Amino acid sequence: xxxxxxxxxxxxxxxxxxxxxxxxxxxxxxxxxxxxxLKNLGKEAHILIPDRPADFLLxxxxxxxxxxxxxxxxxxxSSFDTLYCLDxxxxxxxxxDMESFVLDFPATKVMIDHHPHPQDFCHITISRxxxxxxxxxxxxxxxxxxLLHAIDEAVGNGIYLGMLTDTGSxxxxxxxxxxxxxxxxxxxxxxxxxxxxxxxxDVNTVSRLQLRGYAIAEKLExxxxxxxxxxxxxxxxxxxxxxxKGDTEGLVNVxxxxxxxxxxxxxxxxEDGIKISFxxxxxxxxxxxxxxxxxxxxxxxxxxxxxxxxxGVTIDRFRSLVGELTQVK
Numbered sequence: 001x002x003x004x005x006x007x008x009x010x011x012x013x014x015x016x017x018x019x020x021x022x023x024x025x026x027x028x029x030x031x032x033x034x035x036x037x038l039k040n041l042g043k044e045a046h047i048l049i050p051d052r053p054a055d056f057l058l059x060x061x062x063x064x065x066x067x068x069x070x071x072x073x074x075x076x077x078s079s080f081d082t083l084y085c086l087d088x089x090x091x092x093x094x095x096x097d098m099e100s101f102v103l104d105f106p107a108t109k110v111m112i113d114h115h116p117h118p119q120d121f122c123h124i125t126i127s128r129x130x131x132x133x134x135x136x137x138x139x140x141x142x143x144x145x146x147l148l149h150a151i152d153e154a155v156g157n158g159i160y161l162g163m164l165t166d167t168g169s170x171x172x173x174x175x176x177x178x179x180x181x182x183x184x185x186x187x188x189x190x191x192x193x194x195x196x197x198x199x200x201x202d203v204n205t206v207s208r209l210q211l212r213g214y215a216i217a218e219k220l221e222x223x224x225x226x227x228x229x230x231x232x233x234x235x236x237x238x239x240x241x242x243x244x245k246g247d248t249e250g251l252v253n254v255x256x257x258x259x260x261x262x263x264x265x266x267x268x269x270x271e272d273g274i275k276i277s278f279x280x281x282x283x284x285x286x287x288x289x290x291x292x293x294x295x296x297x298x299x300x301x302x303x304x305x306x307x308x309x310x311x312g313v314t315i316d317r318f319r320s321l322v323g324e325l326t327q328v329k
Contacts, residue, residue: 004124006109008082012042016080018102021050021086021095022275025165025200028057030086030112030134033158035064037142040150048073048078050095054246056203063154068092069098070181078106085111087134087162088119089127112137114285115298123201129299132174135162136240139182156191164196166254173281173301211241215251226326227262227284229255232315235269252277263325265318269311275303276314283328293321 017034019027031047038045047066069072083105088094091102100107103121111122114137131137139159142151151159163182163188167175170183186195204245214237221230231251241247248268255264256279263284266277276294278286280301290296294305294314307314 001124001126002141002144003195005110005126005141008110008124008207009041009145012043012082014080014107015046015082015084016043016075016077016107017047017084017086017104019034019086023049023051023053023057025057026133026135026162027087028053029158029160029162029165030138031066031084031158032060032064033135033138033155033162034084034112034157037138037147037150038156040152040155041147044133046075047080052099052245054249055244056200057086059199060158069094069101073101079221080105080107083107083109085109085113085122087113087115087292089113089115091119091121094125097255106142109143112141117297130174130176132172132176133162134168135159135166136179136182138162139185140178144196151185151189153190156186156189157196160186160191160193160196161200164193165200167202170196174299192254205247207242208244208247211238211243211247212251212254214241215248216254220255222258222261223322226322227260228265228322228326229258229261229263230267230313230315230318231255233269234311235271246269252279255279256281267311267315267318272305274309274311274314276307278303278305282325285329286325289321289325293317 015038017031019031048069050069052068090231091099094102109122110124112126112134114128114131114134118125125164126138126141173324176214215231215233219231252264252266255261262282263278268275270306278290280286285300287298287300290303290305294307296303296305298304
């Protein structure tokens with residue numbers, strides 16, 4: 001598929017780059033790095049994001065040409081010869097409002113993604129679930145196409161952003177020797193890893209810290225006899241602490257950091273339903289559980305889910321299933 005990607009890349013001229021709904025660091029890092037790579041190769045590129053990312057990710061988009069789908073997209077889609085689908089493995093991952101846009105797009109579709117079980121909706125699919133992030137996979141694709149010379153600092157910044165955030169600052173089991181080889185190359189070409197880390201992790205507001213403190217002090221629940229912890233937040237609690245998108249980022253990993261805890265679940269009530277995050281380590285896996293019971297999926301140790309039920313009903317259902325979730329694989 002790398003040969004097919006390179007051939008199509010050579011032939012394409014105007015491309016649209018997309019990623020999944022509620023874009024995280026890997027999503028934004030992937031589209032930004034691919035955008036600047038294509039610009040360096042003389043292509044015309046535009047980024048289309050389903051919805052607004054968290055505030056701390058917005059600075060990484062400041063020098064790119066992008067639109068947000070739920071705020072209106074008026075480009076002539078017939079002028080694009082390629083739709084890139086980065087960091088998602090199924091059209092539903094862009095959200096119900098944008099799903100038909102992706103499926104019906106009248107151009108060659110290319111998927112570059114690291115999530116397991118890719119769906120067959122693209123003409124060219126580069127899927128490697130063993131790679132720690134889509135951003136690293138983008139680097140690998142560039143390398144295998146013989147285009148390393150086209151990676152400059154702007155491309156490298158996006159790749160580093162995606163790798164940093166999707167590996168928990170390079171501490172997850174998905175990190176391999178190749179990850180550090182990529183990092184070494186990025187540092188050699190001038191990527192300032194300190195600035196990127198500070199832009200992601202050193203941007204707390206007082207209300208964000210108060211919300212996180214409240215969640216840990218008042219809403220953390222441990223399950224006696226089980227390696228499981230949970231936090232849930234209601235819409236009222238979010239409003240009480242002036243919630244902004246991204247304020248709860250990483251809270252699920254705080255649960256997982258507790259001694260003796262190997263599985264973490266985080267439930268957040270939003271206007272359109274309940275968003276769920278699962279994390280695990282060791283011999284406990286969460287992706288199949290999330291897919292089976294909560295319309296989700298992801299990786300063995302990191303998965304997301306969703307529920308259209310109320311928060312109370314969703315948590316009650318989760319409690320009834322903890323025996324299945326805590327089975328050692």
